[in-house]
Amino acid sequence: xxxxxxxxxxxxxxxxxxxxxxxxxxxxxxxxxxxxxxxxxxxxxxxxxxxxxxxxxxxxxxxxxxxxxxxxxxxxxxxxxxxxxxxxxxxxxxxxxxxxxxxxxxxxxxxxxxxxxxxxxxxxxxxxxxxxxxxxxxxxxxxxxxxxxxxxxxxxxxxxxxxxxxxxxxxxxxxxxxxxxxxxxxxxxxxxxxxxxxxxxxxxxxxxxxxxxxxxxxxxxxxxxxxxxxxxxxxxxxxxxxxxxxxxxxxxxxxxxxxxxxxxxxxxxxxxxxxxxxxxxxxxxxxxxxxxxxxxxxxxxxxxxxxxxxxxxxxxxxxxxxxxxxxxxxxxxxxxxxxxxxxxxxxxxxxxxxxxxxxxxxxxxxxxxxxxxxxxxxxxxxxxxxxxxxxxxxxxx
Amino acid sequence: xxxxxxxxxxxxxxxxxxxxxxxxxxxxxxxxxxxxxxxxxxxxxxxxxxxxxxxxxxxxxxxxxxxxxxxxxxxxxxxxxxxxxxxxxxxxxxxxxxxxxxxxxxxxxxxxxxxxxxxxxxxxxxxxxxxxxxxxxxxxxxxxxxxxxxxxxxxxxxxxxxxxxxxxxxxxxxxxxxxxxxxxxxxxxxxxxxxxxxxxxxxxxxxxxxxxxxxxxxxxxxxxxxxxxxxxxxxxxxxxxxxxxxxxxxxxxxxxxxxxxxxxxxxxxxxxxxxxxxxxxxxxxxxxxxxxxxxxxxxxxxxxxxxxxxxxxxxxxxxxxxxxxxxxxxxxxxxxxxxxxxxxxxxxxxxxxxxxxxxxxxxxxxxxxxxxxxxxxxxxxxxxxxxxxxxxxxxxx
Numbered sequence: 001x002x003x004x005x006x007x008x009x010x011x012x013x014x015x016x017x018x019x020x021x022x023x024x025x026x027x028x029x030x031x032x033x034x035x036x037x038x039x040x041x042x043x044x045x046x047x048x049x050x051x052x053x054x055x056x057x058x059x060x061x062x063x064x065x066x067x068x069x070x071x072x073x074x075x076x077x078x079x080x081x082x083x084x085x086x087x088x089x090x091x092x093x094x095x096x097x098x099x100x101x102x103x104x105x106x107x108x109x110x111x112x113x114x115x116x117x118x119x120x121x122x123x124x125x126x127x128x129x130x131x132x133x134x135x136x137x138x139x140x141x142x143x144x145x146x147x148x149x150x151x152x153x154x155x156x157x158x159x160x161x162x163x164x165x166x167x168x169x170x171x172x173x174x175x176x177x178x179x180x181x182x183x184x185x186x187x188x189x190x191x192x193x194x195x196x197x198x199x200x201x202x203x204x205x206x207x208x209x210x211x212x213x214x215x216x217x218x219x220x221x222x223x224x225x226x227x228x229x230x231x232x233x234x235x236x237x238x239x240x241x242x243x244x245x246x247x248x249x250x251x252x253x254x255x256x257x258x259x260x261x262x263x264x265x266x267x268x269x270x271x272x273x274x275x276x277x278x279x280x281x282x283x284x285x286x287x288x289x290x291x292x293x294x295x296x297x298x299x300x301x302x303x304x305x306x307x308x309x310x311x312x313x314x315x316x317x318x319x320x321x322x323x324x325x326x327x328x329x330x331x332x333x334x335x336x337x338x339x340x341x342x343x344x345x346x347x348x349x350x351x352x353x354x355x356x357x358x359x360x361x362x363x364x365x366x367x368x369x370x371x372x373x374x375x376x377x378x379x380x381x382x383x384x385x386x387x388x389x390x391x392x393x394x395x396x397x
Numbered sequence: 398x399x400x401x402x403x404x405x406x407x408x409x410x411x412x413x414x415x416x417x418x419x420x421x422x423x424x425x426x427x428x429x430x431x432x433x434x435x436x437x438x439x440x441x442x443x444x445x446x447x448x449x450x451x452x453x454x455x456x457x458x459x460x461x462x463x464x465x466x467x468x469x470x471x472x473x474x475x476x477x478x479x480x481x482x483x484x485x486x487x488x489x490x491x492x493x494x495x496x497x498x499x500x501x502x503x504x505x506x507x508x509x510x511x512x513x514x515x516x517x518x519x520x521x522x523x524x525x526x527x528x529x530x531x532x533x534x535x536x537x538x539x540x541x542x543x544x545x546x547x548x549x550x551x552x553x554x555x556x557x558x559x560x561x562x563x564x565x566x567x568x569x570x571x572x573x574x575x576x577x578x579x580x581x582x583x584x585x586x587x588x589x590x591x592x593x594x595x596x597x598x599x600x601x602x603x604x605x606x607x608x609x610x611x612x613x614x615x616x617x618x619x620x621x622x623x624x625x626x627x628x629x630x631x632x633x634x635x636x637x638x639x640x641x642x643x644x645x646x647x648x649x650x651x652x653x654x655x656x657x658x659x660x661x662x663x664x665x666x667x668x669x670x671x672x673x674x675x676x677x678x679x680x681x682x683x684x685x686x687x688x689x690x691x692x693x694x695x696x697x698x699x700x701x702x703x704x705x706x707x708x709x710x711x712x713x714x715x716x717x718x719x720x721x722x723x724x725x726x727x728x729x730x731x732x733x734x735x736x737x738x739x740x741x742x743x744x745x746x747x748x749x750x751x752x753x754x755x756x757x758x759x760x761x762x763x764x765x766x767x768x769x770x771x772x773x774x775x776x777x778x779x780x781x782x783x784x785x786x787x788x789x790x791x792x793x794x
Binding site: 178179180181182185197199201211212213214215216217218219220223225226228229230232233236239240246247248249250251252253254256257258259260261262263269271273339340341364366367 | 598609611613615630636637643658659666739761764
């Protein structure tokens with residue numbers, strides 16, 4: 001199924017399937033067929049989300065949502081997103097006629113990657129009632145407005161009607177490749193996500209003084225790179241000693257950047273992510289203090305400006321416990337880990353309790369043609385989904 | 398005098414006076430006039446060095462050489478080089494009819510900066526007999542060969558005859574702006590150079606592994622920038638604790654250099670300078686060991702290759718003591734310091750004992766239109782030169 005979906009792509013290496021395109025339409029046809037084979041009733045909502053629904057025996061028991069996104073990055077892999085549509089369909093298919101009191105829907109969201117338009121998460125935001133209609137005016141590189149692109153897949157004028165009544169929704173469970181190396185390092189096929197990390201980014205400039213690398217003694221230097229290096233080390237040290245936090249200086253430019261001149265200026269970024277906003281705030285405070293000390297010690301000036309902030313979204317403790325019980329019942333060790341990347345579940349958290357089941361991916365590689373999750377690991381995930389659904393049989397929203 | 402010389406420049410900010418050009422010819426005319434005013438006999442040698450000579454009373458007493466270079470960098474200042482021609486002329490002029498047993502020559506070398514041709518120090522190398530004639534085939538950007546450029550200022554076919562008999566030369570004393578901040582920090586007008594630093598440069602590549610900045614826990618990273626940052630810190634720490642050594646990472650590039658990717662690769666340079674080659678070798682060993690530890694600790698690989706090496710040239714201890722006596726006699730504190738930059742004296746050291754007198758320059762700035770040494774500090778330097786010459790009255794080569 002994933003191989004068939006991967007063939008629906010723009011030409012070129014890997015998978016390139018952008019939202020509201022011919023490829024998207026063909027993927028929807030393929031997914032619709034799978035849903036029908038699993039006995040699901042198929043429809044699309046006005047935000048372009050493809051929905052396969054299985055009714056429950058108790059009309060008052062609400063609906064449990066599962067799914068992920070159909071789209072890919074440019075030159076991406078065959079698993080990111082689409083695997084989270086396929087596995088719940090297979091889990092429901094395997095349940096066969098087994099009655100569940102609550103309804104179940106499998107959702108295939110149109111756009112999570114945000115590659116075509118400078119926005120993303122339209123589908124889950126519409127469901128949660130948090131979509132800003134202004135995004136409909138955004139254009140892709142070809143000058144096509146989101147409103148017009150969406151028109152063939154949904155109804156841009158009926159987006160408000162997509163929002164679900166909160167009382168009707170039990171929760172949302174997203175299955176996704178980990179996109180990181182933790183499960184591989186722990187030798188586990190699946191893991192329970194504790195939270196989708198909050199993210200903040202800072203733009204940093206350290207200004208020292210250019211001087212001759214030969215004639216300026218060490219004690220009289222204002223070396224901006226030495227100050228920046230101390231900051232890089234501090235980010236590494238602070239985040240290494242803080243559980244569920246990561247910090248990265250990914251971009252760093254030196255001026256004038258020549259072999260025999262003391263660096264006058266360094267421009268760099270700091271990115272911090274953590275499962276908890278309070279943790280991230282503590283890390284930020286420690287990093288800012290370290291940056292100040294590093295600059296002051298070398299008579300440099302420091303400018304540090306926050307350029308981006310996205311709060312953490314905690315996964316529901318009850319759903320995490322349900323996942324743990326299902327994983328334990330399949331004979332596996334239930335590892336909990338943070339999601340460092342953003343997912344549809346981030347937006348769904350504004351609607352209902354959310355959970356995520358991570359599936360091991362080879363070498364942590366994603367957004368690349370070599371992205372890979374093994375059939376055995378995906379089978380384990382399907383088993384966990386089935387057990388979870390069966391265990392929830394008595395639940396009410 | 399310096400202002401008049403500074404006006405002999407290509408158009409543009411600061412001073413641009415390259416060797417074997419119309420500006421060089423006009424500068425030689427100006428300098429020749431000064432030399433004649435000071436009672437010196439003026440000639441040019443075949444390497445294009447302008448020479449003003451004052452005979453001694455004892456024909457067997459040899460010749461004491463003083464001087465520096467007439468040329469500048471592009472957009473340079475009014476002091477670098479030319480000041481070391483002007484001050485000895487003024488010192489000799491002030492001596493008037495005072496008899497010295499030895500002869501004194503003031504040398505204005507054609508090319509120390511190496512801006513026009515990819516070589517430099519032709520004048521002092523010719524005097525020392527160390528000039529490689531192959532450099533005559535080098536071309537400037539306009540395709541003019543050094544041989545042809547030199548022809549109007551010297552005789553490219555008679556360069557071998559420029560070499561001086563060692564027994565005839567007492568020593569070489571170069572007066573030069575410090576090009577660094579030490580004398581300003583020590584509140585001293587002049588200083589005694591202990592050695593012209595040896596230089597080595599290394600090209601370093603640290604290779605880690607690109608990974609997602611959100612999904613890769615700190616413990617599973619191979620962050621090339623974190624390794625490089627530890628190396629930057631090690632170079633700073635090692636050189637801070639080693640007297641008469643400096644170390645600089647002036648160039649550093651990060652790959653892929655984006656905010657949310659763990660750096661996969663860092664390419665940087667290391668430059669080390671020291672007054673003693675043995676010291677520089679110790680620093681290099683410590684830096685290499687630190688680089689290895691920084692890379693290994695993060696499962697990165699390290700490549701470190703030496704790209705340049707120039708040995709240190711010690712200044713003559715006897716001439717340093719003579720300078721110290723002259724400085725002390727003028728009521729100043731005799732500070733000794735390393736020269737981190739290369740000078741004509743580097744090449745002259747292959748001919749005879751060399752010494753250098755540094756003059757304080759404002760904020761350590763050189764190779765820039767704002768380069769400045771005060772009239773008071775230059776007067777102090779002239780006084781030191783006079784005292785040195787008088788004190789050496791009894792010397793034989």
